[in-house]
Amino acid sequence: MISLSLLATEGSGFGLNFDLLETNLINLVIIWGVLFYFGRKFLGKTLSTRRSSIEEAILDAERRQQEAQESLKQQEENLAQAQSKAKEIVAAAKENASKVSEEILAQAKADVEKMKAAADQDVTFQQEKVMRELRxxxxxxxxxxxxxxxxxxxxxxxxxxxxxxxxxxxxx
Known part of the structure; x- marks a missing residue:
């Protein structure tokens, strides 16, 4: 890139300097100055906005992480309560099953005794009937x-x- 720059020379006045190294340095200083002067507000505003949005995103992420930890803690407590309740239900079911089993056995024994008594009574009645018929x-x-x-x-x-x-x- 060839750049033209106006320089004051000793005695001849203003002229064009075609030396690339000297002119590039001057051009860079000028461009940096213009960018610094005009871009400082724009870049500062953009960087400030970006920084603000990043801070908000970090705060939001921290808040969501805190909520997730609280939710996890609550769910772990709920799970512990559910497991405890399940153990209680299983224990109660076993106890009820045992009681019902004992009641069924007792009822079956009572029914067997009633059937034996009825059979004995029926046999006695049949014997008496046979004896009456025989007499x-x-x-x-x-x-x-x-x-x-x-x-x-x-x-x-x-x-x-x-x-x-x-x-x-x-x-x-």
């Missing part, structure tokens, strides 16, 4: 046999004696 049958057979043998054994004298004896018994 009745024996009485019928005895009466039938007596009716069959009575006419052949009953003589008129014996018949008169029996009637007299029955009348005597009735008279007393």
């Amino acid at each position: 009745q049958r024996i009485a019928e057979l005895a009466l039938q046999r007596a009716e069959e043998e009575l006419p052949s054994r009953l003589t008129p004298d014996l018949q008169t004696a029996l009637v007299d004896k029955s009348i005597a018994l009735l008279g007393d």
Whole structure:
């Protein structure tokens, strides 16, 4: 890049200097000066805005981290409570199952005893029924046999004696 610069020379006045090294240094100083003068406000404002947004982002991130830690702590407490409650429920369920099991066994024993008593009663009733039927049958057979043998054994004298004896018994 070729730059033109006006320099005062000794005796000849103003002229053009075509030396690249000298002119680049002067140009750089001028550009830095212009940038510093005009860019300072713009860069300062931009950097200030950027710094402010970064600080806000950091504060927001710290706040969210704090909230996340609090939420984690709360969830851990909830988990501990839930595990404790689950243990209580399991213990209560085991206890209830044990009680119900004992009640079922007791009820089953009572039912078995009732069934035995009912069976014993039924057997006793059946025995009594059989005995009554047997007595009745024996009485019928005895009466039938007596009716069959009575006419052949009953003589008129014996018949008169029996009637007299029955009348005597009735008279007393």
